[in-house]
Amino acid sequence: MPTVSYINTESIDYSNFSDFIKYLKKAFPLVHKNLKLELINNYSLLYRWEGSTASSDKKPALLLAHYDVVPADTPIAEHGASPSWDYPPFSGAVEEGYIWGRGALDNKTSLIGILEAAEQLISAGFSPKRTIYIASGYDEEIGGKNGALKTAQELKQRGILLDFVLDEGFTIIEPDIFTLLNGPIALIGIAEKGIMDIMITADGEEGHASMPPKNTAAGKLAKAIVAVEKNPFPARIIPTMKSFLKAIAPEVKGITGFILRHSGIFEFLIKKSFALSPTNNAMIRTTQAVTMLKGSEKENVLPKKASAVINIRILPGDTTESVLERIKRIINDKSVKVEVPEYFDAGNPVDESNLKSEGYKIIEESIHETFPGIFTAPSIVLATTDSRHYKDVSENIFRFVPIRINKSNLKTIHGTNERIKEEDFLKVVDFYKNLINRL
Ligand SMILES: [Zn+2]
Incomplete structure (x- = not known):
């Protein structure tokens, strides 16, 4: 049915x-x-x-x-x-x-x-x-x-x-x-990761693309996105992951097993190797993915507004408030609005x-x-x-x-x-x- x-x-x-x-x-x-x-x-x-x-x-x-x-x-x-x-x-x-x-x-x-x-x-x-x-x-x-x-x-x-x-x-x-x-x-x-969307919007001058100003809405937005991507959330091995590593370590063979069995000393190595695959990386940090880019609807029209959504999956330890705070701090541009869109139900x-x-x-x-x-x-x-x-x-x-x-x-x-x-x-x-x- x-x-x-x-x-x-x-x-x-x-x-x-x-x-x-x-x-x-x-x-x-x-x-x-x-x-x-x-x-x-x-x-x-x-x-x-x-x-x-x-x-x-x-x-x-x-x-x-x-x-x-x-x-x-x-x-x-x-x-x-x-x-x-x-x-x-x-x-x-x-x-x-x-x-x-x-x-x-x-x-x-x-x-x-x-x-x-x-x-x-x-x-x-x-x-x-x-x-x-x-x-x-x-x-x-x-x-x-x-x-x-x-x-x-x-x-x-x-x-x-x-x-x-x-x-x-x-x-x-x-x-x-x-x-x-x-x-x-x-x-x-x-445990379960939280979720939130953050909308970033840059304003610009509307007009014809044949006479563009120096700074466009698209340019400001792009700068903000690059700043966000350059600053991933820090890697953290949360208690759930410690329990996970402790449980599997005795079963894993070779050098990987050795490293996992001594995860305290090798924490930096574990973080580094987890960061290599998107699935594992998502287990050790809050992730941020830029989606839904919007700008001008026509090839020769400058956008009055350019916006993007950052879909964020929150690791325990971070909260919707701390995430929003951090993204604002990283973008650090008063002309770019950083907000939680109304349509979205954020969850810790x-x-x-x-x-x-x-x-x-x-x-x-x-x-x-x-x-x-x-x-x-x-x-x-x-x-x-x-x-x-x-x-x-x-x-x-x-x-x-x-x-x-x-x-x-x-x-x-x-x-x-x-x-x-x-x-x-x-x-x-x-x-x-x-x-x-x-x-
Ligand atoms: Zn289901």
């Missing part, structure tokens, strides 16, 4: 969202008989699975997934076949050993996996010791403001505090992506969750039970997830989906031919069963 989120919300067809909810009720009858379902803000799902022991004993846990997806094509394929997909993107076709469709990896698989696990457990007579919430937002792909944020606010208002939250964010990464180890690694996100990073908490232990144990012998490590999620909206109701937010990601299926997330191996999907269900069993 095309539960597609569009930035232009007028294009969203909410009847698909209602149909999806109807489908869930039909597909998981025991869940809907035994759990209490509330719809928050019309389309967000909030299930409550009452625990058997006194509620004071253990705080509830919350399993989170979003059921909206990005478009399957541009313009979106009309429910049917799209020329670029091998099977129609909203058919859920089971072919060639795969389940095909938008959301097969991001992130309907989680929700369906959680509900299927609950359905199987209920049918086997299971009931959880503590209360479990299962929540699903419907606008994660466009920021989560109407979905996850509203649900989290509702919980807060009811005075409900959660022991931990488990959302998407990291997965099992295969060695063709994570090359330091020979086998797959299950990364558990324990989510600080590290407790590695020693019961929640982390339960997740780690469930991974090991489902995928025997797999290596696990904590890490920082570089993109944003719905879970950030829950930081007022839980100190421990973890981000992990039990699917295997390699170079080739990574491209299908938000791309064409998104699909999951049937056997991998069964593992997703197993993982959530193993997890819920421990709650």
Whole structure:
């Protein structure tokens, strides 16, 4: 079902969202008989699975997934076949050993996996010791403001505090992506970078390009951009990264392993080598990417205004305020305006969750039970997830989906031919069963 989120919300067809909810009720009858379902803000799902022991004993846990997806094509394929997909993107076709469709990896698989696990457990007579919430937002792909944020606010208002939250964010990464180890690694996100846009605008004199003044708006803007790019945020190894390096160091062979095992002494070397790849670099600093350049609309007209957006991903330790301050200081030009655009919801990073908490232990144990012998490590999620909206109701937010990601299926997330191996999907269900069993 095309539960597609569009930035232009007028294009969203909410009847698909209602149909999806109807489908869930039909597909998981025991869940809907035994759990209490509330719809928050019309389309967000909030299930409550009452625990058997006194509620004071253990705080509830919350399993989170979003059921909206990005478009399957541009313009979106009309429910049917799209020329670029091998099977129609909203058919859920089971072919060639795969389940095909938008959301097969991001992130309907989680929700369906959680509900299927609950359905199987209920049918086997299971009931959880503590209360479990299962929540699903419907606008994660466009920021989560109407979905996850509203649900989290509702919980807060009811005075409900959660022991931990488990959302998407990291997965099992295969060695063709994570090359330091020979086998797959299950990364558990324990922190998340923040996000903000900064708009820089330079004013100039309008006029004909045949008689240009010495300083143009475009020139001033270019100078500001060069200054920003010349001054990257300083590299920092944050506590989450220290835990990550400590976890993988014993497994890494050769000189790299030696350096990682003595990361205190070799910190400068680690920073230097991390800076070489964009992915690793993003783990050790706040990043700034210049996007959306705008100037004159015609080749012979001087722009009255020239502007650019800097998309910034904030490492814990920096804040939206400190970032704005720094960019202003670096540009240091009174004729260039530096501001946070109105359209954008800036968000601070989510600080590290407790590695020693019961929640982390339960997740780690469930991974090991489902995928025997797999290596696990904590890490920082570089993109944003719905879970950030829950930081007022839980100190421990973890981000992990039990699917295997390699170079080739990574491209299908938000791309064409998104699909999951049937056997991998069964593992997703197993993982959530193993997890819920421990709650
Ligand atoms: Zn997602």
